[in-house]
Amino acid sequence: MKKIEPLLNGEMALDNAPHAELYDGLRCIPQHYLSYSHTQASVEQLVLKLHYSDKYPIFVSQDESGLYIQIGVIGYDNYQPLSEQPNAKIVYGRKWRVEPQLPSSEIIQTVFLAIKKAREHEIRELFRFIDENRSTTPFNNHHDIPLLVRSKSFLQPTPTSNQNESASPIELDFLLHKINYDQAQFSIHTIEQRSTGIWFIELNMTPADSTQLQELTETRFISFTLNKLDTNEFLYALMQALVQLSDRHVDEHFTYDHVARFSWKNRIEGIAHLSSVTRQLHHNENLEEFSKHWKQNNYETDQTRVPKLSESKLTERLKHILEIHSPLEGLLPII
Secondary structure, three states: OOOOOOOOOOEEEOOOOOOEEOOOOOEEOOHHHEEEOOOHHHHHHHHOOEEOOOOOOEEEEEEOOEEEEEEEEEEOOOOOOHHHOOOOEEEEOOOEEEOOOOOHHHHHHHHHHHHHHHHHHHHHHHEEEEEOOEEEOOOOOOOOHHHHHHOHHHHOOOOOOOOOOOOOHHHHHHHHOOEEEOOEEEEEEEEEEOOOOOEEEEEEEEOOOOOOOHHHHHOOEEEEEEOOOOHHHHHHHHHHHHHHHHHHHHHHHOEEOOEOOOOOOOOHHHHHHHHHHHOOHHHOHHHHHHHHHHHHHHHHHHHOOOOEOOOOHHHHHHHHHHHHOOOOOOOOOEO
16 A cells, blocks of 8 residues: 655644545645644745746745745846846845744745735836826836825826717727837737627737747737726726736746646646545544544634734724624634
């Protein structure tokens, strides 16, 4: 009989944990029957098996608040001409906290999400819009939100715009001439209204020699839909489509142990079958004592995640929200 697959560092099987036997001969203890005590060393060992791009190195660090993952971004300053940058530079994204008791799979998914968000931060800066002969980045993440809200007239439609009037293909084409995205240019390929009233938009994408994003050199077209043919909605939908294009690139190229787990080529029926044969092992009547211990362990883990509140106006608001939904199951915040 094949031995049970060894656990990773930072993983411990609960006493008498059941194991699953899969059709390919693999015997393992599923992750939900494990407890976890991750350290910087065990997280680093997980990260050593992860890869997306050498331009997005994955750092594991620790400070007084605990473990965290941070994504580096190696490239050029998005706000300076390339001709003025003889060397690339490295910048760092936000810190993604890792609790020691976090399952190994959730740590992998944290890195996956962190890369997506670090990349999205970059691509939002690469979308450039010409306003009064000046190059701007209206979708970047550095806008002063309190200032924008206080100056909300900038967010409102212009008094002369007619919200019920559709933009023409000529107007949209003129709009596209004000845009470049990582030096790539867009032009209209198809504008078509469906019987449901939804507009289908398909754009040509033409990368430049200096275009850095790999997905732009692999894709000729980008498409999206609009509820109405409006220039503002058009720009938002285009940016959202570019974010989705970036996310799909990560889906296909992010690997753990050389396997692209999040690729859309993975068979959903196979994933569903693996779940069906591993998730409910504790229901076996011979595992009644284990099941009690397992549920208690889950409860203790959940307790570590309960927020502790201090007396404040925010706490009063939260108490009011919880009272509206009372009675509530689960663990309430500690006040």
